[in-house]
Amino acid sequence: NAGVTQTPKFRVLKTGQSMTLLCAQDMNHEYMYWYRQDPGMGLRLIHYSVGEGTTAKGEVPDGYNVSRLKKQNFLLGLESAAPSQTSVYFCASSYDLASTGEQYFGPGTRLTVT
Amino acid sequence: AQSVTQLDSQVPVFEEAPVELRCNYSSSVSVYLFWYVQYPNQGLQLLLKYLSGSTLVKGINGFEAEFNKSQTSFHLRKPSVHISDTAEYFCAVRASGSRLTFGEGTQLTVNP
Numbered sequence: 001n002a003g004v005t006q007t008p009k010f011r012v013l014k015t016g017q018s019m020t021l022l023c024a025q026d027m028n029h030e031y032m033y034w035y036r037q038d039p040g041m042g043l044r045l046i047h048y049s050v051g052e053g054t055t056a057k058g059e060v061p062d063g064y065n066v067s068r069l070k071k072q073n074f075l076l077g078l079e080s081a082a083p084s085q086t087s088v089y090f091c092a093s094s095y096d097l098a099s100t101g102e103q104y105f106g107p108g109t110r111l112t113v114t
Numbered sequence: 115a116q117s118v119t120q121l122d123s124q125v126p127v128f129e130e131a132p133v134e135l136r137c138n139y140s141s142s143v144s145v146y147l148f149w150y151v152q153y154p155n156q157g158l159q160l161l162l163k164y165l166s167g168s169t170l171v172k173g174i175n176g177f178e179a180e181f182n183k184s185q186t187s188f189h190l191r192k193p194s195v196h197i198s199d200t201a202e203y204f205c206a207v208r209a210s211g212s213r214l215t216f217g218e219g220t221q222l223t224v225n226p
Contacts, residue, residue, distance in 0.1 A: 043216045105150075
């Protein structure tokens, strides 16, 4: 049982390049989330998904897109990277809102945009 | 709407000293409360949670937290810290039917 995994762990992009971050969970969770973590700002929700084929915007969705084609995977895309997107990105998953909502986190992806 | 405030961004303490990390929340409905810990270069791990029942909650690594409804607080405590407790700690709240909301984090640094 691997829990929540993220690939890649590190990435450096040039401004304007695109990339996709992959999150996978093997706990059969309905809900999945993408956060970014910046110094002094805690975790901010980018997008989330309440089930396969559905996605919704969080607090800071601009510049990002997501897809949930399979229940176990949640992809975060940057179409045209900007230096302001330099951050550590965390994926998380949880059962659903009818339960306690406890979230399980991946190890993070450290992205630098130059 | 719900919100979380962690009252201290940095807490330095000496090894074997007691520590308290403060967390206040606001919500108009009943809530679930969580503390997560993030060790350097790692993801977040659940430390403890309050769902209902006893207001004193015990977690991993000797930490405990007390839910105080009248003060809308959920402070985290440990009677004697170790160097290995150096990490960032996040308080989080979830009101019924809502998503989890995180505080901004408190960096605990334990010095020898």
